[in-house]
Amino acid sequence: MQRRRHIxxxxxxxxxxxxxxPSQWTQTALKRLPPGRIDWRTLFGxxxxxxxxxxxxxxxxxxxSAVWRxxxxxxxVDILPVVIRYATRRGNQRGLRNLRFAVCGAHEFxxxxxxxxxxxxIHCYHPQPYDDPLRAARRLIxxxxxxxxxRSLVPGGSFFIQTDHPGYWEYxxxxxxxxxxxxxxxxxxxxxxxxxxxxEIIALKRGLxxxxxxxxxxxxxxxxxxxxxAATLPLPTFSADRRLRWLxxxxxxxx
Numbered sequence: 481m482q483r484r485r486h487i488x489x490x491x492x493x494x495x496x497x498x499x500x501x502p503s504q505w506t507q508t509a510l511k512r513l514p515p516g517r518i519d520w521r522t523l524f525g526x527x528x529x530x531x532x533x534x535x536x537x538x539x540x541x542x543x544x545s546a547v548w549r550x551x552x553x554x555x556x557v558d559i560l561p562v563v564i565r566y567a568t569r570r571g572n573q574r575g576l577r578n579l580r581f582a583v584c585g586a587h588e589f590x591x592x593x594x595x596x597x598x599x600x601x602i603h604c605y606h607p608q609p610y611d612d613p614l615r616a617a618r619r620l621i622x623x624x625x626x627x628x629x630x631r632s633l634v635p636g637g638s639f640f641i642q643t644d645h646p647g648y649w650e651y652x653x654x655x656x657x658x659x660x661x662x663x664x665x666x667x668x669x670x671x672x673x674x675x676x677x678x679x680e681i682i683a684l685k686r687g688l689x690x691x692x693x694x695x696x697x698x699x700x701x702x703x704x705x706x707x708x709x710a711a712t713l714p715l716p717t718f719s720a721d722r723r724l725r726w727l728x729x730x731x732x733x734x735x
Contacts, residue, residue: 488570491681493674496544497574508571510582517595523580524553529600534586535607535620539567541676546579552600557584586620590628599632605642606679616717621648623655623713627706630659633697640694644683647718649691655713659706660695
């Protein structure tokens with residue numbers, strides 16, 4: 481008798497990969513980060529192109545990528561332990577050996593743990609806009625952060641970004657092209673027409689606009705020019721959109 485496949489769904493949309501028997505589960509939690517740069521060969525036992533998801537949430541996108549692109553190694557970080565618990569459980573249940581998750585801030589992770597020129601793709605979906613003016617300084621997408629993304633990518637590496645916040649998107653459109661050959665994505669990503677992330681799925685079901693773009697690291701910029709750009713470009717001082725606060729709270733809770 482053929483065993484019935486166990487496919488997990490979230491908001492009616494399948495999460496990639498089959499939940500396996502417990503004997504086939506893996507350990508995807510990176511419980512302790514090294515004090516310095518990550519040794520990828522030690523972490524994954526091989527040399528392979530690497531994909532990094534900053535603010536990975538419950539891991540939906542990265543699990544999808546790890547399932548369908550086994551030739552890549554994947555690592556996701558998020559500052560919220562609760563969402564990393566969801567992500568690691570799902571990664572473990574699917575027996576994924578090319579995937580790790582860690583609790584860490586995105587800026588800190590790039591600055592302290594990523595060797596320059598070692599990442600093939602960096603993804604950043606729905607960074608928190610922080611509608612409280614007292615917390616606006618915590619907004620992730622800044623010129624300094626973008627300089628770290630540029631530094632971390634291999635030559636010709638790609639940066640993917642997405643938000644449902646109009647003010648944040650307008651800011652991104654101003655500053656991201658300074659570091660990347662940037663292209664706006666018209667509509668959902670082809671690999672996930674119902675959404676790459678849980679937040680995107682929710683936004684699309686509610687009829688909210690989602691803004692997407694990607695770019696390759698500009699090869700005509702020296703390290704010194706990247707540093708100078710980061711010092712001269714504006715900070716994200718856009719006005720918050722309080723209508724999206726319920727979605728922000730849903731993301732913080734992670735369920």
